[in-house]
Amino acid sequence: MCFFRLSLDYPYTQTIGIFEEPGVGDAVIPKAPGLHHMQLMLSGIDELCRTFESLRDEGLHPHRSADHGPMTSFYYRDPDGNNVELTAQNFATLKAMVEFMGSQAFKDNPSGRELDPGAYVAAWREKQDAKV
Numbered sequence: 001m002c003f004f005r006l007s008l009d010y011p012y013t014q015t016i017g018i019f020e021e022p023g024v025g026d027a028v029i030p031k032a033p034g035l036h037h038m039q040l041m042l043s044g045i046d047e048l049c050r051t052f053e054s055l056r057d058e059g060l061h062p063h064r065s066a067d068h069g070p071m072t073s074f075y076y077r078d079p080d081g082n083n084v085e086l087t088a089q090n091f092a093t094l095k096a097m098v099e100f101m102g103s104q105a106f107k108d109n110p111s112g113r114e115l116d117p118g119a120y121v122a123a124w125r126e127k128q129d130a131k132v
Contacts, residue, residue, distance in 0.1 A: 010089070010093065010094040010097075011041065011043060011044065011088070011089040037075065037082070037083035037084065037085050038082070038083070038084055038085065039073070039085040039087055040084065040085065040086055040087070041087055041088070041089075042086060042087065042088045043088070044088050044089065045072060045088045045090070045124060046124075046128070047088060048072060048074065048086060048087070048088040049121045049124050049125065051074075051086055052074055052086075052117055052121050053121065055076070056118075060076060061076075061117075062074040062075050062076050062086075062117050063075055063076065063077060064114070065114065065115040065116070065117040065120065066111065066112050066113065066114050066115055067090070067112045067113050067115055067120075068110070068111060068112035069090065069100055069101075069105070069106050069109070069110075069112045070089065070090060070091065070097045070100055070101055070106070071087045071088060071089055071090055072087065072088055072090055072115070072120070073085045073086065073087040074086050074087075074117055
């Protein structure tokens with residue numbers, strides 16, 4: 001696994017990640033772009049939740065959702081079947097994110113944990129409402 005950081009303009013960091021994804025070579029789709037997925041960084045978890053709600057209201061649902069540790073991501077398929085990741089940082093600063101990525105917890109589980117996106121967004125909304 002290797003990550004190349006192209007921009008440090010937090011929270012919109014730009015990173016290229018190169019790593020083996022089990023099963024990808026077995027599922028080659030004719031005329032596919034040859035790219036596993038494209039990640040689009042949002043301004044924060046609140047924007048990720050608003051985007052999820054907006055897409056859900058249009059009948060679009062992620063096929064995968066995960067808290068990767070440094071970021072939380074919802075994965076969608078575009079009309080051509082390409083995998084599009086909408087993501088937001090879980091940490092307030094780049095320093096905190098980089099420290100976590102150097103931790104044993106991240107090394108032990110770099111993919112993070114799978115999420116139920118509806119339950120995640122509902123919990124986020126409840127937490128935000130409690131702050132008011």
